[in-house]
Amino acid sequence: xxxxxxxxxxxxxxxxxxxxxxxxxxxxxxxxxxxxxxxxxxxxxxxxxxxxxxxxxxxxxxxxxxxxxxxxxxxxxxxxxxxxxxxxxxxxxxxxxxxxxxxxxxxxxxxxxxxxxxxxxxxxxxxxxxxxxxxxxxxxxxxxxxxxxxxxxxxxxxxxxxxxxxxxxxxxxxxxxxxxxxxxxxxxxxxxxxxxxxxxxxxxxxxxxxxxxxxxxxxxxxxxxxxxxxxxxxxxxxxxxxxxxxxxxxxxxxxxxxxxxxxxxxxxxxxxxxxxxxx
Amino acid sequence: xxxxxxxxxxxxxxxxxxxxxxxxxxxxxxxxxxxxxxxxxxxxxxxxxxxxxxxxxxxxxxxxxxxxxxxxxxxxxxxxxxxxxxxxxxxxxxxxxxxxxxxxxxxxxxxxxxxxxxxxxxxxxxxxxxxxxxxxxxxxxxxxxxxxxxxxxxxxxxxxxxxxxxxxxxxxxxxxxxxxxxxxxxxxxxxxxxxxxxxxxxxxxxxxxxxxxxxxxxxxxxxxxxxxxxxxxxxxxxxxxxxxxxxxxxxxxxxxxxxxxxxxxxxxxxxxxxxxxxxxxxxxxxxx
Amino acid sequence: xxxxxxxxxxxxxxxxxxxxxxxxxxxxxxxxxxxxxxxxxxxxxxxxxxxxxxxxxxxxxxxxxxxxxxxxxxxxxxxxxxxxxxxxxxxxxxxxxxxxxxxxxxxxxxxxxxxxxxxxxxxxxxxxxxxxxxxxxxxxxxxxxxxxxxxxxxxxxxxxxxxxxxxxxxxxxxxxxxxxxxxxxxxxxxxxxxxxxxxxxxxxxxxxxxxxxxxxxxxxxxxxxxxxxxxxxxxxxxxxxxxxxxxxxxxxxxxxxxxxxxxxxxxxxxxxxxxxxxxxxxxxxxxxxxxxxxxxxxxxxxxxxxxxxxxxxxxxxxxxxxxxxxxxxxxxxxxxxxxxxxxxxxxxxxxxxxxxxxxxxxxxxxxxxxxxxxxxxxxxxxxxx
Numbered sequence: 001x002x003x004x005x006x007x008x009x010x011x012x013x014x015x016x017x018x019x020x021x022x023x024x025x026x027x028x029x030x031x032x033x034x035x036x037x038x039x040x041x042x043x044x045x046x047x048x049x050x051x052x053x054x055x056x057x058x059x060x061x062x063x064x065x066x067x068x069x070x071x072x073x074x075x076x077x078x079x080x081x082x083x084x085x086x087x088x089x090x091x092x093x094x095x096x097x098x099x100x101x102x103x104x105x106x107x108x109x110x111x112x113x114x115x116x117x118x119x120x121x122x123x124x125x126x127x128x129x130x131x132x133x134x135x136x137x138x139x140x141x142x143x144x145x146x147x148x149x150x151x152x153x154x155x156x157x158x159x160x161x162x163x164x165x166x167x168x169x170x171x172x173x174x175x176x177x178x179x180x181x182x183x184x185x186x187x188x189x190x191x192x193x194x195x196x197x198x199x200x201x202x203x204x205x206x207x208x209x210x211x212x213x214x215x216x217x218x219x220x221x222x223x224x225x226x227x228x229x230x231x232x233x234x235x236x237x238x239x240x241x242x243x244x245x246x247x248x249x250x251x252x253x254x255x256x257x258x259x260x261x262x263x264x265x266x267x268x269x270x271x272x273x274x275x276x277x278x279x
Numbered sequence: 280x281x282x283x284x285x286x287x288x289x290x291x292x293x294x295x296x297x298x299x300x301x302x303x304x305x306x307x308x309x310x311x312x313x314x315x316x317x318x319x320x321x322x323x324x325x326x327x328x329x330x331x332x333x334x335x336x337x338x339x340x341x342x343x344x345x346x347x348x349x350x351x352x353x354x355x356x357x358x359x360x361x362x363x364x365x366x367x368x369x370x371x372x373x374x375x376x377x378x379x380x381x382x383x384x385x386x387x388x389x390x391x392x393x394x395x396x397x398x399x400x401x402x403x404x405x406x407x408x409x410x411x412x413x414x415x416x417x418x419x420x421x422x423x424x425x426x427x428x429x430x431x432x433x434x435x436x437x438x439x440x441x442x443x444x445x446x447x448x449x450x451x452x453x454x455x456x457x458x459x460x461x462x463x464x465x466x467x468x469x470x471x472x473x474x475x476x477x478x479x480x481x482x483x484x485x486x487x488x489x490x491x492x493x494x495x496x497x498x499x500x501x502x503x504x505x506x507x508x509x510x511x512x513x514x515x516x517x518x519x520x521x522x523x524x525x526x527x528x529x530x531x532x533x534x535x536x537x538x539x540x541x542x543x544x545x546x547x548x549x550x551x552x553x554x555x556x557x558x559x560x561x562x563x564x565x566x567x
Numbered sequence: 568x569x570x571x572x573x574x575x576x577x578x579x580x581x582x583x584x585x586x587x588x589x590x591x592x593x594x595x596x597x598x599x600x601x602x603x604x605x606x607x608x609x610x611x612x613x614x615x616x617x618x619x620x621x622x623x624x625x626x627x628x629x630x631x632x633x634x635x636x637x638x639x640x641x642x643x644x645x646x647x648x649x650x651x652x653x654x655x656x657x658x659x660x661x662x663x664x665x666x667x668x669x670x671x672x673x674x675x676x677x678x679x680x681x682x683x684x685x686x687x688x689x690x691x692x693x694x695x696x697x698x699x700x701x702x703x704x705x706x707x708x709x710x711x712x713x714x715x716x717x718x719x720x721x722x723x724x725x726x727x728x729x730x731x732x733x734x735x736x737x738x739x740x741x742x743x744x745x746x747x748x749x750x751x752x753x754x755x756x757x758x759x760x761x762x763x764x765x766x767x768x769x770x771x772x773x774x775x776x777x778x779x780x781x782x783x784x785x786x787x788x789x790x791x792x793x794x795x796x797x798x799x800x801x802x803x804x805x806x807x808x809x810x811x812x813x814x815x816x817x818x819x820x821x822x823x824x825x826x827x828x829x830x831x832x833x834x835x836x837x838x839x840x841x842x843x844x845x846x847x848x849x850x851x852x853x854x855x856x857x858x859x860x861x862x863x864x865x866x867x868x869x870x871x872x873x874x875x876x877x878x879x880x881x882x883x884x885x886x887x888x889x890x891x892x893x894x895x896x897x898x899x900x901x902x903x904x905x906x907x908x909x910x911x912x913x914x915x916x917x918x919x920x921x922x923x924x925x926x927x928x929x930x931x932x933x934x935x936x937x938x939x940x941x942x943x944x945x946x947x948x949x950x951x952x
């Protein structure tokens with residue numbers, strides 16, 4: 001026993017120390033800073049609750065919080081719904097070869113900077129943009145899309161859709177075909193098979209995919225800034241604005257801590273939902 | 280039965296059409312960026328104004344862009360190396376050892392990607408500026424290892440899960456020390472995932488903009504440069520950089536696919552753990 | 568448990584690995600391509616490096632190329648958006664990181680008090696050629712000690728799309744409330760110029776010096792504008808919004824953005840409305856702890872000289888007015904059209920007349936309230952549609 005414990009230190013210590021020093025400590029430091037004050041644009045060590053009091057008592061903070069939550073939840077729902085039919089198609093109705101090719105195309109976006117893609121969306125969504133030009137051909141008048149929550153959502157979905165589709169396709173592809181065959185033999189229609197056999201079996205990948213989308217959207221500042229018009233602000237926008245506002249890093253730290261707590265709780269809930277008691 | 284089949288068929292066609300649209304959604308902004316990178320108009324709008332390669336010229340002669348490219352390369356390679364090594368250590372510990380606080384250890388290793396980049400940036404900048412590292416290339420490197428390590432660990436851990444536990448025991452029985460076993464049995468077994476982890480983590484670092492934006496100071500990387508363009512002069516150089524990086528990547532994906540096709544037989548063998556792995560042990564055992 | 572894990576992971580792992588290997592391989596080409604070019608580049612006569620913290624454009628080739636060639640130096644910029652962003656960058660970097668600091672004039676006193684600036688020698692710069700108003704710019708001097716040199720300035724008013732908005736309408740801030748432009752009004756995302764403009768509209772002669780009830784009035788006037796507003800944009804966002812017609816009116820900017828767009832053929836312009844306009848001012852300082860004081864000083868001399876001033880007036884990123892009279896003369900000779908466009912003509916009505924008539928107020932930090940008070944209101948304003 002002591003033999004293995006001696007053996008594991010050389011392997012355990014380097015990653016442990018690295019993440020402790022450069023991941024946990026910065027986050028803890030952020031927590032500490034949230035109790036500091038700002039004097040003449042400089043951070044001064046302090047033990048004050050006034051930053052917490054200030055942020056948490058502001059209605060604008062809570063409406064930003066609600067707005068961010070709603071957007072992230074919307075992104076998770078939309079992304080999951082959008083990718084599920086595609087994932088089903090890829091998992092059940094195409095050959096192994098086609099599926100591989102399709103997965104490759106899902107991986108492609110990871111090579112194009114998210115920033116570049118968001119910039120590109122502006123050209124599609126603008127009032128005089130590509131989408132409205134196409135709509136006007138079929139006689140639909142200009143729809144406002146850019147600088148709205150819809151714009152932000154397009155950005156979030158751009159960010160999350162490839163990953164979520166990947167996760168879902170992999171999850172669905174693992175489902176034992178015999179179960180689907182069995183359902184079919186028992187005369188279950190395709191819809192019933194979908195809801196009573198496939199979806200329950202794919203639940204972990206559905207939930208994990210949705211969680212990824214939620215996490216990505218909750219923290220993203222690019223889409224709300226460049227497609228959402230920067231208003232109303234999300235929590236990430238609020239962090240950036242607050243650091244710019246008279247060097248209020250302690251207040252930004254408060255927002256950051258609240259965001260981390262939210263994400264941790266959401267993730268725990270999602271994991272519980274995905275794996276039930278097994279984990 | 281017939282009608283059920285008919286429905287299935289319709290469903291299938293619908294599914295394919297839908298999947299097509301999904302891919303259209305995913306690929307449209309990339310394609311548009313490619314088109315606009317050759318458009319003479321400085322702002323992306325229809326109708327197109329005419330063909331030009333000026334933006335590419337502008338990209339590859341802009342000293343700031345060239346410097347950013349160099350820096351991105353210089354950062355992403357050490358990041359990939361460090362993340363892969365540390366990721367392997369973490370994955371192996373998780374695979375091999377039982378110890379108190381193991382789940383906490385796993386959480387600490389895997390958590391970073393779930394922390395929003397803005398928060399990581401904020402935390403890193405305030406922390407690193409206290410130890411006088413903010414604004415240095417080191418700051419970017421350190422932060423990127425933190426972010427990339429979990430990817431490496433996850434990938435290698437998945438490969439380790441394929442390894443037959445008897446493999447290592449057999450090696451020990453042949454009197455190989457744990458270190459020798461690690462070197463001659465475990466590492467070769469993980470080789471492919473190590474290479475993949477190296478490349479993935481390099482890609483993560485090469486594309487990360489938010490944390491780098493906070494901590495890089497004067498030492499901008501390519502994505503930070505793109506962000507600055509987006510906040511500032513808004514020029515099709517954004518599209519040119521994006522397209523240049525993208526096309527070269529795609530070319531390699533194609534080549535990579537070719538390789539994975541060739542290596543298929545070999546991989547299939549390696550994937551069924553018991554037998555060929557046993558063979559590997561004997562080989563290694565002999566060579567020890 | 569273990570068995571189950573394996574059955575879950577095996578196919579997952581295989582696919583994941585296949586796609587990820589290809590994905591990973593893909594990232595290698597751009598890497599190796601650029602690595603090759605980077606090592607080819609690094610040889611040659613070692614130029615010195617001069618670092619500059621500035622608004623976008625101040626270290627682009629059209630401005631610095633001549634200076635770089637003359638002194639064998641490479642100017643390395645860090646660009647920021649807004650004075651608060653600038654302060655954040657300075658405060659988070661070790662002393663000596665930035666040799667030159669280009670800041671908005673109202674931030675110079677803060678920078679000086681926080682100890683971020685070196686003291687300058689007034690005799691090094693051509694103040695005698697400056698218009699008298701700009702020789703002792705407020706906040707740049709502490710008694711007789713100089714800390715910053717004004718380089719350029721411009722006016723802020725109503726920026727508008729000339730095809731959608733007639734100039735007669737744009738001549739009052741009232742146009743922002745016009746129902747015809749609902750959802751087409753943008754804000755440049757910085758509280759200072761926006762709140763200053765609306766403060767002028769609310770009838771405050773000194774827009775930044777507000778008693779409590781005046782500040783309250785400013786807030787309620789602003790809130791009445793909020794339903795008209797499409798969004799809040801940085802420089803890039805404002806730029807593309809005005810160009811693609813997404814925005815027809817923008818609050819908080821002026822010719823520094825519309826002038827650049829007009830040069831590239833966009834139908835946009837700016838006016839100083841009847842309620843008055845604001846003046847933005849950019850000044851150069853030398854960062855505390857610099858190791859390149861001589862070079863930094865040489866750069867300030869270069870850009871405040873008549874030739875440098877002409878470059879600055881025509882800067883590609885955004886044009887500006889210049890405080891050096893000799894610069895005006897040279898601009899009139901070399902580019903009379905631009906001199907006329909910007910109103911920098913020595914005969915006839917010019918921008919100095921606007922300043923002297925009292926139509927223009929210097930943009931400054933809030934006097935009675937703190938920066939945070941104004942900024943907090945700005946966040947609140949953004950929130951409520």
